Structures are given as C-alpha cells and as structure tokens.
Amino acid sequence: MSQTSLLPVKRALLSVSDKTGLIELGRALVAQGAEILSTGGSAKALRDAGLPVVEVSDHTGFPEILDGRVKTLVPQIHGGILGRRDLPAHVAQMAEYKIAPIDLVAVNLYPFEATVASGASGDDCIENIDIGGPALIRAAAKNHGHVAVLTSPDQYAAIIAALQAGGTTLEARRALAGAAYARTSAYDSAIATWFARERNETFPERFTLSGMRQEVLRYGENPHQQAAFYTDGTNRPGVATARQVQGKSLSYNNLNDTDAAFEAVAEFREPAVVIVKHANPCGVATADSFSAAWDSALRCDPVSAFGGIVALNGTLDEETAKKIATIFTEVIVAPDATEAAQAVLASKKNLRLLLTGALPTPTEGGVIVRSVAGGFLAQTRDNGRIEESALKVVTKRAPTAEEMRDLIFAFRVAKHVKSNAIVYAKDGATVGVGAGQMSRVDSARIAVSKSLEAAKALGQSEPLTRGSVAASDAFFPFADGLETIVAAGATAVIQPGGSIRDDEVIAAADKAGIAMVLTGMRHFRH
Structure with a gap:
C-alpha cells in the first residue's frame, strides 16, 4: 500500500469522554456510509443527534459488566481492530469467528489528570484510570496500516476532510499512531506520578516525564538551535499558565528569563519589582507602591535593565506602566494589570504583557529536571x-x-x-x-x-x-x-x-x- 493510497472507513468505533466534535465526526462518517459502533454516553449523544448507532454490546453479543469496567475488552472488538486485512490467515479467522473489521477508532480517555487536579479522593482517582481506552488506542495504533486512531477532538477536522476525499492515507494514519502512543504514554506517566506522590516517593525507580507542546519556537538560545515550549499540567502560576495580552511570540530566552523573574518576585509580600537580564536579577526592590519599587529597582543597574524582563507581584497600575514604557522592555509579567495600564502599553507593539492571575508559592514543593549527557538530573525545588x-x-x-x-x-x-x-x-x-x-x-x-x-x-x-x-x-x-x-x-x-x-x-x-x-x-x- 502506498503512502498516499486512500483507505475508506466502513466501520468506526467512537467511545469518548470528551464529546467535543463528536456529532460532527459522526455525521461525516454516516455521510460516507460508515457504520458507527459506540458505548454509553457517546452512543446516547449520537443517537440524540439523530445518527444511527450500534451499541457495542449489541455488536459483540456480550453486555457491559462490572459497572462498565468491561465493555470493549472482547475479541469481537480487538480482533476487528488488530486483524490485518493483507494477511489471508487473519481474514479467514475473522470470518470464522464473525469478527467485523473496524477501520477507525476515536477514543479519548477518562479524565484522570483533571480528576487529580480537582483534589478528588483516591478512590475517585482510581475509578478514572481508563483501561479499555488505552487498550483500544494502542491496538489501533499498532495496526495503523489498516486503522486510523483519533485521541483528541483537535484531530477530527482533518479526518473529516479525509473522509470527504475518500479515505485516510497511510502517512496520515502513521502520524495519528505516533500521537496515540504519545497520549497513552503521557496518561500512564500521570498515573505513575500520582501513585508515587501518594506513597510520598519523590524519586521513584522509574521517573516519567510528559508534556503537552504549547508552541514550536522560532529557535532556541541561538538561531541554529531548534526549540519548543511544553506545559506539564501542574498549573504552577507563571509563563506556562499566563495569558498573553499583547506583543509578539515569546522566544526561548524570553520564556526562561520571564520564569526567573516571576519566581524571584514571588518571594516578597509587599509590592515588589524584579528586573531580570539573562536569567539574573539586575534590579530588585520592595516599596509601598509599584511605582516606587520600579524606581529603586531600575536605579541599581539602569544599563542592564535595557531589553530586560520586568516582574511584579501584584496588579500593574497606570503610573508604573508609564515608567516601564520609557525604556525598551521585552516582557512584563504580573498577576494582573489595570485597563489603564494595558492601554499605556498597547502602543508598544513588541512588548509582551503576560498576566498570570496568581503568584507561585515560594515554599511549594515539586521536582525540577535538567538534562545531562545520557540522562537527566532531578531535584526538589529550592523552596x-x-x-x-x-x-x-x-x-x-x-x-x-x-x-x-x-x-x-x-x-x-x-x-x-x-x-x-x-x-x-x-x-x-x-x-x-x-x-x-x-x-x-x-x-x-x-x-x-x-x-x-x-x-x-x-x-x-x-x-x-x-x-x-x-x-x-x-x-x-x-x-x-x-x-x-x-x-x-x-x-x-x-x-x-x-x-x-x-x-x-x-x-x-x-x-x-x-x-x-x-x-x-x-x-x-x-
């Protein structure tokens, strides 16, 4: 099969916890004459939208059991996904056991990460560990020569366009398979991290890392280096969670320096300003007002402050914004800014204004990681x-x-x-x-x-x-x-x-x- 040859979808399995885009995907499948297999809430949503759906239990002849813990872990489903259409022996066995091929699998997993982040009980976290979902995803990804696997609503638009063009290409299915394994890997990493934290094990024998790509950056520390920005889902207030109000995209160095500035300014309770250049503070001050703190911080090293990063530990006001705007500044980061302050900075098209909504806690724990040749170092945060x-x-x-x-x-x-x-x-x-x-x-x-x-x-x-x-x-x-x-x-x-x-x-x-x-x-x- 060539990279560009199209594989039509005759049967699809849709079983998602996040229903975003589900109806649009279902309509596109039906429009191409595909049969939809589904379960639980997904089946209900599709049916309520007037789309024909076959319940998985009707397809397999086996009911959901154990409070829904077992519903897709059966040969009729996994055989339909894993069977290779190019091997006569597989085709014969599928016919013998009345296993119908499944050409597309759309699954997003139980919201384990969100459940943990909400502070739910241990039992609730355990119940939100998906078993059947990862098995379906991994099976479909393994057999991507014949099956397309979708793990995020963000992928639906492209697959709908492919359906309307006649089917999926091998190249597209291979890319989806890679994304699928990345998703299950991140999911397992989140679960492993939670278990380690539950038993107060800071450095488990196997240390797992995962991140969601937020942006591919223009380059790294230098123009000949490639770089990207990933978030880790911990939601610590800072560059990863900030809302960028204005300005061009942040560079690798901007992100690193802004993080350094914001972590430093969070050390202080009274109004504080930190000016950072190349990850080092070149001016820090506390005062009764941000305006006065800015004056004192700038006085320390006005030369280095040019082209620097400015961090505040409270709401940026108009007076302070006017003062900062008098020199070239790359980034201003603060929990908030008044409308008047934002209006002052609006004319500075290249200045980035980041609002975080909160401050990081200086005494908070957590682990930071740094790569070395052949591995990485992990240590607890300097709190x-x-x-x-x-x-x-x-x-x-x-x-x-x-x-x-x-x-x-x-x-x-x-x-x-x-x-x-x-x-x-x-x-x-x-x-x-x-x-x-x-x-x-x-x-x-x-x-x-x-x-x-x-x-x-x-x-x-x-x-x-x-x-x-x-x-x-x-x-x-x-x-x-x-x-x-x-x-x-x-x-x-x-x-x-x-x-x-x-x-x-x-x-x-x-x-x-x-x-x-x-x-x-x-x-x-x-």
Whole structure:
C-alpha cells in the first residue's frame, strides 16, 4: 500500500469522554456510509443527534459488566481492530469467528489528570484510570496500516476532510499512531506520578516525564538551535499558565528569563519589582507602591535593565506602566494589570504583557529536571526560606533592625542569582549584584563596579554600596571575599556559614566592626 493510497472507513468505533466534535465526526462518517459502533454516553449523544448507532454490546453479543469496567475488552472488538486485512490467515479467522473489521477508532480517555487536579479522593482517582481506552488506542495504533486512531477532538477536522476525499492515507494514519502512543504514554506517566506522590516517593525507580507542546519556537538560545515550549499540567502560576495580552511570540530566552523573574518576585509580600537580564536579577526592590519599587529597582543597574524582563507581584497600575514604557522592555509579567495600564502599553507593539492571575508559592514543593549527557538530573525545588528567628548572629555587633530587614531581603534575592552570588542591598532595594563568577571575590567586585556606574548616572561619586548590607549565596572560603565587601562600604553581611575558615571570616568582620549573621542554608543556583 502506498503512502498516499486512500483507505475508506466502513466501520468506526467512537467511545469518548470528551464529546467535543463528536456529532460532527459522526455525521461525516454516516455521510460516507460508515457504520458507527459506540458505548454509553457517546452512543446516547449520537443517537440524540439523530445518527444511527450500534451499541457495542449489541455488536459483540456480550453486555457491559462490572459497572462498565468491561465493555470493549472482547475479541469481537480487538480482533476487528488488530486483524490485518493483507494477511489471508487473519481474514479467514475473522470470518470464522464473525469478527467485523473496524477501520477507525476515536477514543479519548477518562479524565484522570483533571480528576487529580480537582483534589478528588483516591478512590475517585482510581475509578478514572481508563483501561479499555488505552487498550483500544494502542491496538489501533499498532495496526495503523489498516486503522486510523483519533485521541483528541483537535484531530477530527482533518479526518473529516479525509473522509470527504475518500479515505485516510497511510502517512496520515502513521502520524495519528505516533500521537496515540504519545497520549497513552503521557496518561500512564500521570498515573505513575500520582501513585508515587501518594506513597510520598519523590524519586521513584522509574521517573516519567510528559508534556503537552504549547508552541514550536522560532529557535532556541541561538538561531541554529531548534526549540519548543511544553506545559506539564501542574498549573504552577507563571509563563506556562499566563495569558498573553499583547506583543509578539515569546522566544526561548524570553520564556526562561520571564520564569526567573516571576519566581524571584514571588518571594516578597509587599509590592515588589524584579528586573531580570539573562536569567539574573539586575534590579530588585520592595516599596509601598509599584511605582516606587520600579524606581529603586531600575536605579541599581539602569544599563542592564535595557531589553530586560520586568516582574511584579501584584496588579500593574497606570503610573508604573508609564515608567516601564520609557525604556525598551521585552516582557512584563504580573498577576494582573489595570485597563489603564494595558492601554499605556498597547502602543508598544513588541512588548509582551503576560498576566498570570496568581503568584507561585515560594515554599511549594515539586521536582525540577535538567538534562545531562545520557540522562537527566532531578531535584526538589529550592523552596528554602529563611526567617529572622532562624538566623544566628556570630559577630560582636548585632545588626540593627533596619540592617536585619535588608539582610533578609538581600538573601532572598541571592537565591535567584547565579552562583557565585553577591548581592548588596539598602532600604529594601538592590544596589549591586554580582552573578555567576568563578570566584566569590570577583562577584563582590563586579557588584561594586556596577554600583559605581549606577551612582555616576545619578551624579554621585561614591558607589551605591556605601552603607548597604551584603548577602552571599554560600559561605566565604576565605576572608578576602568579606574584606572586599567591607571595602565596598557594607555594614552587615548574611551568609550560610559552614566553611572551615568561618572563625577567620568572623574575626575579619569583627575587626571591621560590621555585623554578620549565618543562615545555615545555602542557595547555589547553576
């Protein structure tokens, strides 16, 4: 059989939980003279629409039993799907046992994923594990040389057009078969993941992944790389669930950076703005209003903010929108935006505005995955969060109340900066960020250098780090990193501790007269 030769549909089995498009498909089949076999609610819907339907139990001579758990798992159905029309032995056996060929199978599965997402009981989740559906789909996909298999209403329009043209091609049936196996694989993955979660097993022996392609992207990190965006169905507020109000399609880098920005801004309860460039925060601030937070965040590094991603942890207002619109911005992401703010941004045709409806929870669990050659690494989300009560003051001088607030703020920002990370902060805003250096000393120096550039833009001669506090995402292996921070004018430092030279570092802090607190928690981010 050639790739383009048409195979007419003389008999079809329709058994779907999602009735979208079912009647249109049924009418197209009847118009081509096909017999429709169906079950339960699908049969009723077709019959109510005036279409002739043969109940599966009438076709097989065997009733549905066990509360509908067994209705299609019989030879008359699976033999009709799996029998090869090009093998005389199969044709003879089908005739002997009065098994009629089935040329098209349309099945979408019990809504297991939706049932789990609704918070249903364990018993309800178990009852929504489809058994007959996956068996029908896999059988039809295996015998795609003779059978077309449909697993989503999205596929109906193309198959209706094929029916009207005389039948399905082998090429089309092969593509449908591939999609069918992908669907049953994702379904089984969801079930396996649920079972693992029910027994509190974070890393089962077989770790399954599945995703739904949301978009094929123009390219990946670079133009010579291919890329696509997939959603995993967990519905964590962010880029995967956001509504894009305006702007051109998001790129691979846009998506990655927007996710980084939104996760960072969710760390704060008061109005906060985060500006991200190349997945690193270049300005973060909290204030009484988003407008004031934007001013402070931008002040930290106005050069890097150009072409950046802006995230807010609340509703974008008109005043803030006007300020953001004065510089080139790739993406703004927020839970919501006023109509006036949206109107301000409407003239910026290339700016993407994403509204998520909610914030992610910083302390929420979950597993994140990263590929390596020959496999992948899986780890739980960094949901660590320090509070003042857990901090240990290790210097002769304790931080003031103002310093303590800034220390906690800076450490929460450092969690979202690539290691080695040094973050200077003052009055609830970053004033210097050093990211991703091989040496912690270099990160401290780079942050000061950027701070000096920002100060000059404001007409000041001293770096903004004077009178600030500093956070380090991991311990200081030597005192030189701390000494660089002291030279920058910081008055207090927060760091995890745990170095064999902690005493040396603490002594250097005492000599400089600054305060130091230990968190006992590090935030490496690679």
